[in-house]
Amino acid sequence: MVDRLHETRSQFDEIAKDCEALQLRESDGERRPNNKRPPTGHMVDEESIFGRAAEITEVINFILSEKDKSFSVISIVGKGGLGKTTIAQLVYKDERISQCFDLNGWVCVSEEFDVKRLIKATIESFSKTNCGVSELSPLQEVLAGTVKGKTMLLVLDDVWNENKSLWELFRVPFKEAKMVRILVTTRNEKVANIMQTTTYFSPTYLPEDSSWQLFQHYAFSGTSDTVPIHLVDMGRVITRRCGGLPLALKSISSLLRHEADEEIWREILDSDIWEIKESKEDIFPALQISYAHLPAHLKPCFLFCSMYPKDYILAKEDLIKLWIAHGYIESRSKRNIIEIGDEYYNELKERSFLDDAHTYPNETCKLHDIIHDLGRLISENEHCSVEINHPLDIQERTVPGEAYHLYARGSMVYVNQIPQQTMKGLRTIFMDIDPNKDYKHGYCTNCTNFSRLWMEDCEDCLGDVTLCNLTQFKVLRVLIVKWDILTKTPHSISELKHLTYLRITSKRLNVLPLSIGLLYNLLALM
Template sequence: DERVQKHFGLKAWFCVSEAYDAFRITKGLLQEIGSTDLKVDDNLNQLQVKLKEKLNGKKLLVVLDDVWNDNYPEWDDLRNLFLQGDIGSKIIVTTRKESVALMMGSGAIYMGVLSSEDSWALFQRHSLENRDPEEHPEFEEVGKQIADKCKGLPLALKALAGILRGKSEVDEWRDILRSEIWELPSYSNGILPALMLSYNDLPAHLKQCFAYCAIYPKDYQFCKDQVIHLWIANGLVQQFYSGNQYFLELRSRSLFEMVSESSEWNSEKFLMHDLVNDLAQIASSNLCIRLEENKGSHMLEQCRHMSYSIGKDGDFEKLKPFSKSERLRTLLPINIQLQYQIKLSKRVLHNILPRLTSLRALSLSHYKIKELPNDLFIELKFLRFLDISKTKIKKLPDSICGLYNLKTLLLSSCYKLEELPLQMEKLINLHYLDISNTSHLKVPLHLSKLKSLQVLMGAKFLLGGLRMEDLGEAQNLYGSLSVVELQNVVDRREAVKAKMREKNQVDKLSLEWSESSSAENSQTERDILDELSPHKNIKEVEITGYRGTNFPNWLADPLFLKLVQLSIDNCKNCYSLPALGQLPFLKFLSIRGMHGITEVTEEFYGSCSSKKPFNCLEKLEFEDMSEWKQWHVLGSGEFPTLEKLKIKNCPELSLETPIQLSSLKRLKVSGCPKVGVVFYEGMTQIEELDIT
């Protein structure tokens, strides 16, 4: 609601859940309101001080969702943080526990159930999506009776509708209506019968996959790709494509729900409703557990798949009971407290993990690991999934090359990783390798020998060691792709060999020329960049050090309907900017180090007549433009959605007329002494103004 957006200065929604943790809640609220500098804060007091500073004098709207803890002193400590807010601030708490509502000290609002009419409308929308109810009156008659049994509860209605949308015979609907599950006394609330019916309707392979997800804590947001890789590692599904179909089927039945989308390739987040999570636990029969919730040593002996919350003590004592486990197949640390990197005891690496000889899936992600023992993987012969992402590791032990069954290896955001083992080609079953955001990694030539590799995420091609032909032959590239040292490409014919337009799974492309190189022929440089045009699925493009004097036309092609982010950096010879205003969905634009630019002319806005120039742009940056003097404005409503503008180190820029930026909220101008005061006139809607 736009009125709510404008009324409150700060807004935050945080899911508290059953496990009350003041540290996690405080840190989560800081992240919700946009505070990103949290790495130095590793204790509750520091976080609370920072949160008070952020809230001070601001009108707040905070939703604390799904609160279970009715310990008054703990709640009072949290409530005191919100006293810093301005008059008119609102704190909303949702709970299913009446004692929590009473503890809050304000009038409780009890949510009613849906009426019969609304229940049928919701049920019909999800069960008869592609069918006209008037043409199938028999479905409506039975469907209304089923909807009534759900007692107005949306989760129950959606779960049952998810079953019935795939059933085309009315007798199949009647079977659901007549099921004995409705009569079980322990299921009188209407939700569990619907969920049990939904579970019972699953084919055997989907029941296994769903039950495995009991490994995730309540309210935990998981990535679809991780779930599928874990299914594959444990033999529940053979191929990623099949796993994706299974996941989508479970989602269509309302057992999984999406909570966030992202432009990144594999970062959609999902969760299970608490009651769906309870159902998964029942279905797993204690084979999948969360360590913190186990009910005794007998459960630890039974379990095959386990997750646990990463702690601050190195986790040795927590994992010690598993040092002799011969049955454990999944070990998954969960970063519930939103920590960045936590210490892992060396005793875990040396004394516990090597003994878990039945492991199929192991994650060490988010641990502050700098090196792994050389013999760690010698006995872990069955390992199929290994996640070492977001660690500080510099190199992998050679013993990893003996993991002949390994299918998935995740190394993303290992910023200090420098090299891979020389015998990586021994990983004959490796299907999926993610080396995204590993800027120091020198990708060796022998990666091409991984014959079973189906997906390579975050590839970096260093031309000189690798050829354009090698890039062209790599058909398994996904996510981000970097091509560096492009000054080694001689001409258009060589650039064609990269087959860049065929790489339809690459959504982030980085093209880089050495800063020290110079070009002999500007037209040749333009031809080379022209042939490096990506597929139309591209979402982000970075061009660094390009040596031509102007850009090819593809950079401003309005048919790039998915392109949302563009960065042009240190292209010092260019004297003009492309018509970027006609990119229809561009949200972020950064232009830096363009020392050949003296004017930003009307050409910059493009010639698209149906939409305003830069129709979707939200953030614009100009930086280090030493010769830039003039910025021509159309005055036709360009930049209608621009919220953030940054102009830095443009010493010759003279702006003597105001620019109409109706949506601008944050403006930063620094190192631009010739920008006149007139430029800032009329910008009354700005919330943050920084001029230095």
């Protein structure tokens, strides 16, 4: 009996540690919604922007005034969450800008300055059609032809590149254009210097009156006239603590929307997290408070999204199925579990943890880059993504042993070597094999026919070479393989007994092995 009591106490101690690590509170279970909330979008529009009119007008006037220059770069520089992208979006959609240029394009750059990807994205943004070219020189020729003799405005959002040679490779085709204006958003002034910026704009923190307007827009649906005075007073103090950072204000006010419980407001106001000084960004204390007050069932759903690279577009339908596969969505009474997942998705949007990407033909979302940073900060090494295109990448971008969810993108030869690392607890593997990366220089270790030593001569073995190592991950629940030239999957895939979600995307795969039928936990096969 004594041993059983000790064992039970140890289990309670473990639960207490888990609760502390996940920042769970006693009220989390009680606050789980029982009714479906209406979806709320956060796409940028005039009604949700406050205090930026003068800066937007200044950028527009500068772009329109430099008609004597054939090429200029205008950079909006400032810390994360300050509203750089919002300013750029409103400049881009202004009628004066759209009418002034023959071509208008928007490209989200993010951390990796992949010249081929960016040139291709620029062509597609200008032409509004898909570009089937994949090699650098032909891409440059297509872009040069597209802009030849025309005036163009290109927005490059969220640039991190400090390599001048990559920038020069990207800008070469623009020499064919009549007039070029490139609007850049970046957190780093060095990046702007490398791009030979002619003019810098640095957004300021929102003044207190504009901050209060933004807070009211999300917390009180635009007006505080019918809100109890004590909540208004606390709201003004919380607004000042956000320090004029729009994303912090939006996050906190979205959390408090429709929240009438004074205790919750007081808890947020008195939180110790406001005092954190070591954060790399002033915005993190406000966002950490928003995360701490997420209902318990939404926390793993949000953190799962941080597995993907920054700016990755997530399809709503797929995301909900992945949450179900991991057991993040609990079926209640006779309600359809997809409907409950839809409810989770809409609440994360309402709380500003997910942003709309586009809604047609299928609804998609993405994480703001600061929200993505927050997810990675909280989950530490449990959610990660890597780009592997070279042998050195495997050493430099080692996947942590404690990783639970992994997104790996790049060349098949090198992505295939990731499973050789010690990651026994993996629950998710998403292998995104780039069909444009050269796989011909890898040896086929499966094949005994030495006349077919190179993989390009041994397509029958490609599936085995790619997937055979995955069976060591005995607790894997989700496996996604995206590779256009995959021709077969190994029978050994049936050893993944805990697999609940299997998705293989290939133009050449026609048949799955019969052993798939042994995956008795499988909920989704695509």
